[in-house]
Amino acid sequence: AQTVTQSQPEMSVQEAETVTLSCTYDTSENNYYLFWYKQPPSRQMILVIRQEAYKQQNATENRFSVNFQKAAKSFSLKISDSQLGDTAMYFCAFILMDSSYKLIFGSGTRLLVRP
Amino acid sequence: KAGVTQTPRYLIKTRGQQVTLSCSPISGHRSVSWYQQTPGQGLQFLFEYFSETQRNKGNFPGRFSGRQFSNSRSEMNVSTLELGDSALYLCASSLRSTGQGTGELFFGEGSRLTVL
Numbered sequence: 644a645q646t647v648t649q650s651q652p653e654m655s656v657q658e659a660e661t662v663t664l665s666c667t668y669d670t671s672e673n674n675y676y677l678f679w680y681k682q683p684p685s686r687q688m689i690l691v692i693r694q695e696a697y698k699q700q701n702a703t704e705n706r707f708s709v710n711f712q713k714a715a716k717s718f719s720l721k722i723s724d725s726q727l728g729d730t731a732m733y734f735c736a737f738i739l740m741d742s743s744y745k746l747i748f749g750s751g752t753r754l755l756v757r758p
Numbered sequence: 759k760a761g762v763t764q765t766p767r768y769l770i771k772t773r774g775q776q777v778t779l780s781c782s783p784i785s786g787h788r789s790v791s792w793y794q795q796t797p798g799q800g801l802q803f804l805f806e807y808f809s810e811t812q813r814n815k816g817n818f819p820g821r822f823s824g825r826q827f828s829n830s831r832s833e834m835n836v837s838t839l840e841l842g843d844s845a846l847y848l849c850a851s852s853l854r855s856t857g858q859g860t861g862e863l864f865f866g867e868g869s870r871l872t873v874l
Contacts (some may be wrong), residue, residue: 678862688848688865734801738863744854745791745814746863748801 645670647735649749656725657757663710664720664752666735673697674740677711679720682751683731691733694718725756760785762866764849770872776837779869783830783851789813790832791863792824795846804847807832808854836871844873 647668656662668677679691694702694711701709706723718737722729735749763782771777783790792804803816807826824834830851836843847870850863 676862680865685867686846687867688850690862690864693862736801744789744806744808744852745803745816746793746801746850747803750800 645672645737645739645747647737647747647749649735649752651752652750653753653755655755655757656722658725658727660725661721661723662725662754664722664733664735664754666718666720666749668716668718668735668737668747668749670716670737670739672739672741675737676740677709677718677737678735678746679707679709679718680734680736680748681729681731682734683728688734692720722754727756727758730754730756762849762851762864764847764866764869766869767867768870768872770874771839772874773839773841775839776835777839777871778833778835779847779849779871781832781834781849781851781866783832783849784864787851787853787864788830789852789854790826790830791850791852792832792834793848793850794818795848795868796844801848804834839873841873844871846870 675696677694681689681691692704710719732751734751736746765780789808791806805815806813810826821837826832846868848868849866852863
């Protein structure tokens, strides 16, 4: 069974500091994408960053970067220079690129950025 | 380019009633997926439609059904509502084609269903 585990239910960080959110996943497949989605209180799920499993290079999007360790099935998100607008629920997820095409989500990490 | 549009945003029903939720995907997207989000169970996949065909279904009872129209708009229906069906229902669209795709799903703001 495919699963995603986020072991940090809540995290807090001071504005302008750096924070890392953890995620591990389990699949026996090789062809998949990994994502971090952000869900602010307004509740719309927004894609933060995406990583193709076949790429060894870690993805980066401005202040957001990932540490992708395929062998360890680990996919952590680092947020640099945290901003108040980063306060949200963050979900780690993956999708198999087969006919199933469904996102498997973790339970989420609630991030609070303190002023 | 307009995003994924879900209607209604909020609705209240009583047990035993049925409800229909609507989702209009991003123009050009032919895949529409539905997810249920609850505090207890988190985000769970309901089903996915592509070109008017259900491609995949999650582990939900038959009371949950859906369909997709030729313009890619999708509806999901829940019959004989139960208290446990109270949730945020999220719709997502993507460019995926058979066996392939970019992987990225774009989500709507959701429909908040409360069952009393």
